[in-house]
Amino acid sequence: MRTSTDPSAATAERYRQFAAVEATGLSACYEEWARGVAGDPAAVALIDHLPPAKRQPNLVFTSARFLGAPVSPYPAFADWLGEHWHEVEGVALTHATQTNEAGRCAVLLPALAALAGQVRAGGAPLALIEVGASAGLCLHPDRYSYRYATPTGERMLHPVGGPSPVVLDCMVTGPAPIPERMPAVIWRAGIDLNPLSVTRQADVDWLDALIWPEHDDRRARLRAAVAVARRHPAEIVQGDLNEQVGALVGRARAETPAGTMIVVFHTAVLLYLDPEAQARFAAHMRRLPVRWLSNEAQGVVPGVLEKLVRVPAVSSDFVLALDGDPIAFTQPHGRSIRWF
Ligand SMILES: C[S@@+](CC[C@H](N)C(=O)[O-])C[C@H]1O[C@@H](n2cnc3c(N)ncnc32)[C@H](O)[C@@H]1O
Known part of the structure; x- marks a missing residue:
């Protein structure tokens, strides 16, 4: 800690x-x-x-x-x-420190699109479950625009309906491709010990105050992302992730057509759990019929640190892992991604 x-x-x-x-x-x-x-x-x-x-x-x-x-x-x-x-x-x-950073979607999206593409050419529909969702701003990755700066030039990706008022910038290095198209998200919900609501002004003011003073770009992004999320409020179940995740996966299965891929993901959350609860959560992820995408500080997701064969350029970098296998280092607010 x-x-x-x-x-x-x-x-x-x-x-x-x-x-x-x-x-x-x-x-x-x-x-x-x-x-x-x-x-x-x-x-x-x-x-x-x-x-x-x-x-x-x-x-x-x-x-x-x-x-x-x-x-x-x-x-x-x-x-x-x-x-x-x-x-x-x-x-x-x-109150609690529960910064909600939509920018983290920029590092989640390529992995989500790749997952959707693994199942079906053109992409399988996704059901997203975010544990530790705060106000749920990361539950809308398909509703933001992305500007990826790659070694071969800039790549834009927009929602199916056209450009979003939220444009997330991310610098990319390494071999993984930038998705050609948005994955289709047909179901989404979150879990949080203390869900914040994008429709409650006091909660949005708290999220604003959680952004550090000089980070005006993040403040502007928060406002824009809140406006997007307000148009499509996602359900966030109140409770502990270990207690709630099994039931929410069950609901996702019951409420989506066969062939839907259920992805449980989390960013900047497991740090708040003690080692026993972290291990319990990892066991749930191995047992449940889901894919598991984690974007967390090094050392907080059981098993991931042991599998790292590289050291990050910056010690504060997060590790993006799929089903417990590390696949990239990411800047904690989603500003960059370095694929392995
Ligand atoms: C730093 S915020 C990150 C929010 C969001 N994932 C993001 O990246 O923008 C961590 C969130 O995890 C939630 N949290 C912490 N422990 C939890 C637990 N045991 N069960 C559910 N939520 C939890 C907190 O309430 C908080 O909203």
Whole structure:
């Protein structure tokens, strides 16, 4: 577990690590705030009012920005936090870090299209089940447009009905082809411990606050993806993925024609499970009549790390795996994919 999310680590250390490892190079604001908190006993004392699991920097900073904390140098943020601590505490206690990044569809889509093509020339219809779906923005891979930058030039891929207002950019290296056409998704649903709703403004505002301050491209993408998802709300079952996945697979089988391929997928989710629950989930995936596509940090999907024969260029890269076999490294927000 990363130190910043490890509830047993001291708060100052969690913030120092967050600044040095997670925020560096990605958010100058969060890097400064986290370094500031780590060296500020008064801020640490406030944050220590929260239960250990809620003291994580990403949750505290998101709660503050959700309430309107301006992007500012640390001394101004420290003053703001002191004045608004009671409200920040209330938001942190009732919310969770559940960033929903539609951009991750860019690394899922080629694998989904290849799966559909394995069954039938022209593609078998797919039923998609996303575990840990948050607000379900990754359940609409067929409704976004894609701009793949490949070594031989740019390749666009659009939904069947024409270009989408959401265009996902992704840099591709390695041998796997870019799909010629969108896979047909005829059924989709998700599971989440705490589903967010694209039709509830407070949930969308929380998703917005979860995007780090400087990432304006991701904020614009969130708004556009929410607008797409609002037109086609996908069902997200509330509950634990291990408890719910069998029943949802059963429903997908019952509600789709024979020949439909059921794909269970997840991105940035298994990190939240303890090793026993991770192993239980992997066992479900081997037992159920589904294909299993995972896009997760290295080491969190049982068996995948052991099968890796390469090292990623960037240590934070995710591993895309099909049925437990690694097939690519991916940038955690879907900005690039490096096929094996
Ligand atoms: C970081 S978010 C990722 C959301 C989405 N997969 C994406 O990539 O944009 C992780 C999600 O997993 C959910 N989650 C964590 N543990 C879970 C569990 N045991 N069962 C179901 N959902 C879970 C969280 O509630 C959260 O919405």
